Amino acid sequence: MYHLLFHRYSILLLFIINLFGTIYGYIWYGWQLEITPAIFLPFVPDSPTASLFFTIFLGLFLIGKQNGYIEALAIVSLFKYGIWAVVMNLLTLAVNGSLSWQGYMLIASHLAMAVQGILYAPLYRVKLRHLAVAAIVVLHNDIIDYVFGMMPIYGNLMDHMQVIGYFTFWLSIVSIIVGYLVTQRNSLRNKNE
Numbered sequence: 001m002y003h004l005l006f007h008r009y010s011i012l013l014l015f016i017i018n019l020f021g022t023i024y025g026y027i028w029y030g031w032q033l034e035i036t037p038a039i040f041l042p043f044v045p046d047s048p049t050a051s052l053f054f055t056i057f058l059g060l061f062l063i064g065k066q067n068g069y070i071e072a073l074a075i076v077s078l079f080k081y082g083i084w085a086v087v088m089n090l091l092t093l094a095v096n097g098s099l100s101w102q103g104y105m106l107i108a109s110h111l112a113m114a115v116q117g118i119l120y121a122p123l124y125r126v127k128l129r130h131l132a133v134a135a136i137v138v139l140h141n142d143i144i145d146y147v148f149g150m151m152p153i154y155g156n157l158m159d160h161m162q163v164i165g166y167f168t169f170w171l172s173i174v175s176i177i178v179g180y181l182v183t184q185r186n187s188l189r190n191k192n193e
Contacts, residue, residue: 005119008062014116015058021109022051032153043144046152047085050077051113054120061123072130075117075183076138080175082114084168088154095156118182126183135176142169 004010025048026033036044053074060066089107093099145151146165157164 006123011058011062015055015062018051018055018058022048022055024048025051029152036150040144040148040150043141044150044152046077046141046145047081047110047113050074050081054078054113054117057120057124066125068124068126068130069133071124072126072134072179072183073137075121075124075126076131076134076175076179078113078117079178080138080171082110082112082117083175084171085110086114087167087171088152088157088164091157091160092154118178121182121185124183126179128184131176131179131183134179135172138172138175139169142172 026045029045029048032044033041042049050073053070056070057067057074060070086107089099089103089110092103142165146161146168151161151165151168
């Protein structure tokens with residue numbers, strides 16, 4: 001299976017899919033970006049930025065280059081925002097009793113985001129300093145979202161922002177741990193041998 005996943009054409013196809021998904025994600029956030037103060041603009045479109053990091057990783061990999069900071073930001077943010085969007089859409093379904101077809105599409109695409117970040121972890125060259133920067137970025141983003149009120153607007157869920165903020169903080173911690181485990185597995189194995 002890994003042979004197929006890591007084949008150059010598979011990576012090129014994934015690059016194209018993620019590039020268009022990233023562009024669509026920024027368009028999807030367009031109306032919220034219009035009402036966002038300029039200083040907070042980089043912190044609002046969470047999922048498209050996560051897929052942007054992964055797209056950059058794929059592009060660099062295709063030309064024979066790597067960047068541990070981009071890779072750490074990709075794995076941590078892909079997992080975090082992939083899982084976050086799945087949970088928020090399921091919560092929307094529970095609160096509203098229904099979900100649009102776009103909601104189901106977001107569940108599928110964001111679950112794929114989380115999975116692809118993990119599947120391609122064997123290609124990452126992430127060190128602890130890279131993970132430390134990724135951890136600061138995602139936790140800082142939580143502060144911007146839930147202290148300064150810049151979180152993605154999800155209709156009726158806005159009534160539950162304190163609980164969602166608490167959940168998101170712990171999801172960030174879990175995402176950092178997942179990022180550590182999947183990128184440092186070889187380092188841990190080598191130390192134990």
